[in-house]
Amino acid sequence: MSPKIISSWVGMTKTDAAVQTLSDINPDVVLESYTLNITTVKGFETFMESLTNKNFRSNMHGSGVDLVLSCVDNYEARMVVNQACNELNQTWMESGVSEDAVSGHIQLLIPGETACFACAPPLVVASGVDERTLKREGVCAASLPTTMGVVAGLLVQNTLKYLLKFGQVSPYLGYNALKDYFPTMEMRPNPQCSNSACMERQKEFILAKPARDAAAKAQMEAEASAGTTECPIHTDNEWNISVVDDNEMESSSGHNNSAALPEGLVHELPNADEFQKPPMQEQIDDVSNDLEDLRKQLDALNAGL
Numbered sequence: 001m002s003p004k005i006i007s008s009w010v011g012m013t014k015t016d017a018a019v020q021t022l023s024d025i026n027p028d029v030v031l032e033s034y035t036l037n038i039t040t041v042k043g044f045e046t047f048m049e050s051l052t053n054k055n056f057r058s059n060m061h062g063s064g065v066d067l068v069l070s071c072v073d074n075y076e077a078r079m080v081v082n083q084a085c086n087e088l089n090q091t092w093m094e095s096g097v098s099e100d101a102v103s104g105h106i107q108l109l110i111p112g113e114t115a116c117f118a119c120a121p122p123l124v125v126a127s128g129v130d131e132r133t134l135k136r137e138g139v140c141a142a143s144l145p146t147t148m149g150v151v152a153g154l155l156v157q158n159t160l161k162y163l164l165k166f167g168q169v170s171p172y173l174g175y176n177a178l179k180d181y182f183p184t185m186e187m188r189p190n191p192q193c194s195n196s197a198c199m200e201r202q203k204e205f206i207l208a209k210p211a212r213d214a215a216a217k218a219q220m221e222a223e224a225s226a227g228t229t230e231c232p233i234h235t236d237n238e239w240n241i242s243v244v245d246d247n248e249m250e251s252s253s254g255h256n257n258s259a260a261l262p263e264g265l266v267h268e269l270p271n272a273d274e275f276q277k278p279p280m281q282e283q284i285d286d287v288s289n290d291l292e293d294l295r296k297q298l299d300a301l302n303a304g305l
Helices: 003-008 014-025 041-052 075-088 145-164 196-207 209-228 246-257 281-304
Strands: 068-070 092-097 103-109 172-176
Touching: 041 075, 068 075, 075 092, 075 196, 092 145, 103 145, 145 172, 196 209
Parallel strands: 068 092
Antiparallel strands: 092 103, 103 172
C-alpha cells in the first residue's frame, strides 16, 4: 500500500477512510458512514435503522437495501448481522478469513431458504467456549493481505453475479491457500435452529413453495414456447455478424479443405477426411492383379529349381 495513502488515513476511523477512498475512486456514489459497535443495544438499533432507511429505494419491501455484505472479524458481530437480516428477511453475504491466515470462505444467506449463521455455528462456539478467551499457540492474529484479497475478490464477484443476475451464485465457497482448493456446498436451514426469526422465515418459505413451483413451471413453459418462435434479437446488423448452423459448417468444410494450394506448395500429410475414406474398387483390383503376378513369378522360380 502506498505510504501516501496510509499517511492520509492517520487519525481517521476505518469507515471514514473507506468513504474517502471510495469517493475518490467514484465520486458519483453516495456513501454513508457509521462508526459504532453493532453488538451493543444502541449500536444494533442504529444498524437496523440504516438497513430500513428507504431514502434511496422507497419502493422496496422490507429493508431499503438489495444486499448486505458482512466482512466483520468476530462471531459475535456476525450473529448480530444474522439477527438483523433474519428479522428483516434480508438476503446477505458473509465472508471471513481464518486465524491461520491461509484459508477463508464466502457464503450466501437467504433467510428461510439457506442456513443462517446460527443454524450451523462453529465448533468452538457450539461447545460453549467464549471466542474472546481463546489464545492458541502458533495462530496468527492477523490475516495475510493476499488471502484477504482473494476472499474479497470472490465476495465481490459473487455479489455482481447476484445483483446483475448472471452466472451461478455460489451458496458457499471456501478457499484453502495451501492447496489452492476451492470447496463449495449448499447449506440448508436447520429445522431446530435456535434463532426464532430464522424459524419464522423457514415457515414462510415452506408455505410459499406451491406459489414458487407454479411460477417456475409457468416460466419454463413460456421459455419453451418462445423457443419455438425465435426471432432475431436485433433488426439491424451494423457489424455484419452472421450465425451459421453447425451442420452447414461441416458440409462446407470439405470444399474449403479441397481448395488448391498456391503454386509450389503441397500437402505433407493426407487430408484427414480423405484418409478415412475406404479404397476404391479399382485400387483393390490393381492390388489383386499385382499379387497374382507375384505368385506366378514365384511358381516359375520354384519350377526352375
